[in-house]
Amino acid sequence: MDTDRIIDQLHIYEKKVLKAFEDSDRPLKPEEIAESQEMDIKSVMSAVGALESRGFVRVIKDVQEYVSLTDDGRVYAEEGLPERRLIEVLAGEGELDVSELAERAGLDRKESGIGIGWLMRKGWAKIDDGRVSPVQEGTPGRGADEELLQILLRGPVRPDELDDRLRAAYRDLAGRKGIIDIRKVKSHTIELTPEGRRLLERGVEIVEEATQLTHEHLKTGKWRELHYRGYNVDAEYPMVYPGKIHPLRRIINEIRSIFLALGFTESRGPVVESAFWNFDCLFQPQDHAAREMQDTFYVKNPPFAQLPTDDLVGRVQSVHEDGGSTGSEGWQYEWDVDVARQSVLRTHTTCVSARFLTENRPPLKMFSVGRVFRRETITYKHLPEFHQVEGIVAGEDVNFRNLLGILREFYRKLGFRVRFRPAYFPYTYLSTECEIYLPDKKSWIELGGAGMFRPEVLEPLGVETPVAAFGLGIERLAMIRLDIRDIRQLYQSDLGWLRKLPVTGDLQL
């Protein structure tokens, strides 16, 4: 990498550490760098670590011994070693009995014992038959050990900085228990490598980096000149699992926003519905297979639902029986109002559209999203309960092509390609099934039905314009979007899966 780029990439602390070597050829201590660059030691050390890993500095680790006085040692340094105190008494008295000597010197038995031992070793006195007498006139001169005690009284010293004489004295004192303490201190010295020197010679410019934008910066306009510390996107971070909207609900919201953006009004209807709204008013004959118990959930409580006005019920009846005034023959059977009264869990959301048409006059665009229920065995691709998005567009010049255009636009907004195949529903003509393309599988899957409501549906409801209608499944769409193979996953609290989904935004991962 070229040097300029390396310099640019250096953190400001790393630049500062390099700068510390600008006027110095010798290795530096972290403390020195901290002082000259006005940094704290921790920042110096972390910058040194970064520079070292890139080969710009070398860290020399060193263990230093420091010698200092213990509390007892301090007393000896101030008042004299026991042998000094003994010899001073002897110098005045000449010769004394051991215990008398101790007493006169103000030493306890133990200390005087040690002192007498050292008197002998240092050759200052001799002992004869329990009596101690000095070897020479006057008091002997101060020894190296006593000199070292005086030095230590001023502060700790490093043994390797002592001259030979004092170092020997240090060893003596170290051998006498309890006078000095030896402490090991690890120290670092930082040395610039030739690569580091070369980098430094290219000129390292230090621009202070702001880590915080203050009120003051904004007020004075200083924010314009500040250089901001970059975010470290590689920094470690704790995993958090914030609450989020369930992915199925997110797709539903997305679908709602598409239809709202297309100018549709949102509506809804009951989940427990009468067979009348779910089937009859949609010109579905009362012996139709879809109405069988094995396909539809019939509700025990309440077993019957309220029907709309007799007028409407009557018109639906005549359309079923003979086509009423529609010109159709109807289904040619005796329509039973009690069958229409039965309550069911709605099997599709098309009943919401039928209800809406009795209460609103065209032109109109309506959509609704809701749960529907069918007696399905639960498998990886079937659930007895799922969601549909239903819609109608009603107006004087609404036609089948408009319907295809709306569906194409809807799926395009969701990111899918759609195609249409002919289909049959009792309530629409023309009818179609929409399929969307799965590029991964190179195949098409069926997602819903659509068509133009038949006159047999519109006439009893009192609607005089064409009505385009569609009803599309949502779960399958979600499965494709979320790339899941088992529809049940949408209804399980599988935290592992849910946690990994992004919190917001497009679910197309």
Ligand SMILES: N[C@@H](Cc1ccccc1)C(=O)O
């Ligand atoms: N109700 C149909 C879909 C559909 C709605 C509207 C018109 C035509 C078809 C279904 O559940 O599959």
